[in-house]
Structures are given as structure tokens and as C-alpha cells.
Amino acid sequence: MNDEGYLRPVVLHKLQRSENARIEALCPGARVEHGPNAVPRDPLWGPLVRSRTGAATDGAVRRQGSSGGVISALAIFLLESKKVDFVAQIAASTSDPLANELQLSYSAEDVLRAAGSRYGPSAPLRQMRELLGSGKRFAFVGKPCDVAALRRYMQTDPAISQQIPYLLSFICAGVPSLEGTHKVIEKLGADRTQLASFRYRGDGWPGMARAVQQDGQVFEMDYSTSWGTILNRHLQFRCKICPDGTGEFADVTCADAWYGKDGYPDFAERDGRSMVLSRSEAGEALVREAVAAGAITVEDLGVGEIAKMQPYQAERKKMVLGRVMATRLALGFAPRYRRLGLWRSSLMVSPLAWLKNAGGTYRRIHRSLKTT
Template sequence: MVIVGWIIVACSARWPRRNKSPRYRYKVEVKMLSVEEVVRSNLCLGCGACANLPEVTMKLNERGFARPSRPQVAQSAPQPELEAICSGYSVEQDAVDRPYDDVWGPILDIWTGNSTDAEVRYRGSSGGVLSQIAIDLIESKAVDFVVHTQADPDEPLGNVTSPSFDRKGILAGAGSRYAPSSPLAKLNVYLETGKKFVFIGKPCDVVALRRMARIDPRIDLQVPYMLSFFCAGVPSRFGALAVLKKLEVEAAEVSKFEFRGRGWPGLTRATRFDGSEATMDYNSSWGTVLSRNLQFRCKICPDGTGEFADIVCADAWYGKDGYPDFAERDGRSLVIVRTARGQALLADLTHKGRVELEPLRVGEIELMQPYQRDRKRAVLARLGALVAGRRKLPNYRNLRLSALTWRSNPLWLLKNALGTFRRLPSTPPGS
């Protein structure tokens, strides 16, 4: 059955395209979805976009993922706006005015570099470039505040999305947070201020925000910059608890929990109320614990590289033999500029001396980010597993998935399809 499903998807992917450079047009199909249907189909990413619709709120479910919730009386009622904004259900690339790399998306410039501010570089996840951009936008008064995700002050393992208005607030939220977050859940609150802000979120968050902008003109007026980072998936809350278990630390003892930061890649740190710390290196925490607790939709994600952002950053790992070594060093960011607006912004920061950058060839990205290279190539094969399992498929368009499938090893694709089929979650799930 899985082989049949894989063949269906792979063959459709390999059908010759009439136009190798299509002029993409955005179109919303007339389909009535409900949040319950998206969740039940394992397509929810937990971004929180739907929480701006009537009666929808975000909560952690029994599996430790952020999911929308509605009163019992409203459940299963379709919501016309949901299909237009849900990035879990639909990802469509409609950019035609920029060079597009099949793996890495729209690219105007590629750099490696870092903030020239030593504290920003040290506190950030890699070279501190995203934090430096946010700080400069605030200090230059280009925006009034920054919307970003940081540790929940009332629950150290969890996340909260909130505005920051100065350097101190931005640095307090610096560093990766490998736990569920719903940064769009309060978007209406930020828009109702009438003020301008920069948004920093996961790739799927930015996809949803771009989609929301098509039906809410306030977004383009008030959110001049959308920034993102490479994302390998969202771990469940139970991932962080599993890290604590390995550290032999009780959750009730933790006053502060850092997934990484304070160095590159930085240590995972659990700080107890008595001030003592338990630590774990990045490769152990992410590689052996957190990455094994990802939500299903992330495993079939076609955009882990922030294709819809103005500027996206990632770890510019050093390594050899095609795999990063994760040794502690001064932080270095991979910076991909995707829009003219982002290009002008980064040029201004460079002119001011806020960041130092070196150009990078596109072929070198995969040496730093081999996981992301393989992830997008495997998407259609993994969707074949959903076909075989009679599951609902997401709507992916104009992301060059067919071209990547055509150039990939069929046996490798089949292995991905079989692996996904074996791991298909039960239906109906809460995941």
C-alpha cells in the first residue's frame, strides 16, 4: 500500500513541467475547514493564527503541543477564513520577482557573519544577527516594538510571545526556544495598537502571517519586516521534560531553563532555585532528546528555511565530511536575504557597522545545513506515505518539490516513504 502511494506522488512529481519558471498566482480554494479538522488530520503547527478567529484559543494538549480549542457547541463548524490563513494546511510560494533555488527558496544575497556587539553575539543562538537587526530597528525608531518568543517567566520550560521595546528586552529573549509557541495568537492585540512592529517567528509562523496579510491590510502597513530562522521542527513540552530527566533535575526545582545560547552553540542549562546548574551539550540535548519529540506536521514540512521571510538566519556550522561538528566557537550566522526590503535593511546595518558579513556561495549552504537540504527533498515521498495511509494531504504549491524529487535517489525516497508510513500517528489524534 505504501509503495502504491509513493509511486502516485513520485510519478506526479516527475511529470514534465510545461513552464519551468511559472508565474505564480495566489488563489484561495473554496474549502470550508474547521480547526478541529486541521488538528484531527495532524496538519496543525500550533502557530496561533486561527486564535484570531472568534472563540478560538490556544492550549497545550495531552501530548504537549500547542493546539487550537473551541467551545463544545462551536466544534466542527467550518470557518471560511481558516483556509486562507492556515499554514499547516497550505503553503504556496507566489514570488516571481526573485531568483529561486529549488532547495533554499528565494535568494537575493547570502552571507555569513555576526553582530559586532560582543554581548549580542554571545547571547544569540549563533552570531546574533537577528537580535542585532531587532535592536537596531528599535533604536532607529523604524518600528515601535518587536514581537518575539521567549521563556515564560511563570513556567521556565515553556514559551511566551510578547513585545519588547528596547535592547534589554530583546536580549532577554535571545537564544533558541525548542518548545511549543504560538506567536500569532495575539496578533490582533498588536495590530490594534496602530503601531509598527517587527515580527520574528518560525518559518510556518511567517507563512501564516503572509497569508493573513492578504485578508488584513493592517499587516503590510504595521509589520514592515518579517524575520525568521531555520527550523528543524517543534518538540513537545515532554521533550524538555526528557532533557531534565537526563540531567537528573526535577521540574519543580527549575527557576530558569535555557535550550541554548551564551556561546555557540551554547549549553542547555537548567538553573535551580538555589543557583546551581545542570548542563548538557547541544548535540546531546537536540540530537538525542528534543529531535525525537517533534510534532508530525514538522516531519512533512516543505519550508524549514523561512522562504517567506525578508531575512532568515541560521547556524553557519563548521564541520567536515559533510556534517557539522558543533564545537564551541564564537557565534557565526548564516544570513539569507529574500526580499528587496530585507536587502536594504541589512545594507544599512552593514553601513553602520552593526554587523560584519562575508559573501557565501549557495552551494556551501548544504555543508552547514545538510538536514535542511535533505528535508525538503524528502517531502513528496513522505506525502506518499500519507496517500497510502489514506490521510488528508496538505496543499503545497510552487515550492519546486517535483524538481527535487526528480533529482533524488529513488531508493532513498522509498526509505523516507516507508519510515513515514510506519510513524503515521493514530487518527483522530490530539497531536
């Protein structure tokens, strides 16, 4: 964890050229691309076999999840149907309420402990060699960038795909720094040195940010305030030029299927509802099997309705080509993106808006360079 509250790799020795080449080939910070034979891709939403809305049928799972609990319900279904030995997913640290750690879930109780969003730095791939060395089959739940990295890694060895048959992801607006979490706790009026637990949301939809101190005091803040006015101001720059906030490389991606109000998502508390995007044949089969087993309920969703539920993601995909071009112009380098539909997406917005967005990125980079 660096001084700004982001997780960063530590260089232990000078890297050889071959090591650098391997990092650049696998890391989504350097390269993100679909293969030429991927499932037919929507320019905004990536590979799509079928789009739906849905929810977990178990009331506790639905309530504890950040939306309709479908990711948690799928994880529990995979465990109880013996399709995997465990699920690798992020949960709150058992030693530090503000930290995230990789949890290996073997039961429904484990999955429920990890339910709910964790809007802070996490590194779920750091133990991947150890997990693969176990020889056990497992499902992986991670941010879109985590899944993109793991998918590329799986392509280097077909045996890995057999060991990790399912990759699950969620729609992500970016990773806030730990400093963002500190600001939320400060706004709540809680003492972060005395916390017994902290959750960003969940236990309802969208649920409250909730800090519980060791003396029993409880502090809460609604989602619109915690995310909308604090956390989203602390996103790392790479997230702002991300072409894949929607988990395009997963087998199944889930998200908040927000109800609309005046053209914007309505964050009023109600029973949770997930968006469920199956992106591969394996993912579609999993969703169908979970429905047949009674783990989740679903309804078809027209692709044109996705942008109404996730307008931020639609706008970001339309603008990201301009942002990454501005980054390359300002810094001399930028991540390389291929087969992500960025040119087609950029044509969905007016040229003036696109240029203004790109120009804003360029100016922000230059201001940042002047202050460092």
C-alpha cells in the first residue's frame, strides 16, 4: 500500500527483458484485447450470449449482496452442486476491517461473509500460483481487470482453464484509494482506529455504508453520498481510461440493475435486482442450470435497456478512446486496446463532446505532472 492508498507492486530485483515482456503480455494495465474468435461483441457491452435481470431466490443472499445477490447465489450453487471445490473471492480482512483479502469460500456461509461490494484496493491474483498448485478446481470472482488478466494467463496453458472453469465478474466504476475510505469514515464521524467492522454497502439495495465501533456505536451513510460524493473522487487514473468496466472477459458479469428516474438511476432502497450478462457458452449454461436448480430467478433484458440501468458505463465506453489517445499524447505511452469496439463506441457520441472529454484528460495529466 503506497502513501496515496493504492496497492502497487514492489520491484525486488531488476527485471530481465523476458520478464518485462511477459508482464506486458499479461497485465491489463499494459494490454487489453479480445481474441479474433470471441463471442459476437456489442460495441458497448462486449461479448453477449444473453442479457437478463434477476435475483437470488434465498432472501438472505439477496439482501446481503450489493444488488440482487446473483454472484453470491451462483457461487453457492457451484459449491453445492460440486462443480468446484472452492470459490476464490475478495472479502473484508479478518484482522483489519478496512483491508481486503482473498478468501477461499467452501460453503454458503463463507460466500455470505464475502457478499457486498468492497470499494477499496484488492489484489485477488497475488496467490494464484499457490491456488493453481493445490490441484483443486475453483471459480474466481474479481474485478474486470483481474478477470482480464487471468483470462490471458489461462490462454498460456489450457490446463489452467480446466482448473478454473468459471470466471465471474461485476460492473466496476473504478477502484478508490484507501484514502477515500478514510474520508467516508471521517464524514461519518467514526474513529477508524476503533472499528469492529465496516461495509461499503449491501444488507439492502443499494444498502448503507456502515461503520461499527468496538464500543457498539453504529454510523451509517447512504450510497448516493458515500459513492457519489466521496469515493468516486479518489479513483486511480488507470480506471479513468479503462475500456472494460463491464467484465467483458468473464463467463458471467453481474451488476446493479438500477430502476430509472428522470433518465438517471434511482437509488431508493428496495429489494435488490441484478443485471445478469452471460458472456460465454459456459456462462450461459451456468445461468440456465442455476435457474433450473432454483438458485436464481431471471427475466430477459433487451440489450438496449442496459444503458438505462448503467448510463455511466455506456458513457465511459464511448469516451475511452479519446481519453487513451490523450494519455498517449501527454505521456508518450498508454495501454494498448484491441477488438474492444472502441471506434464504433466513439461514433455514438457527438465529435464535440468526444474532443472535449479527450481535452479534459490531456489537461488533467499536464496539471498532475506540474505538481509532482
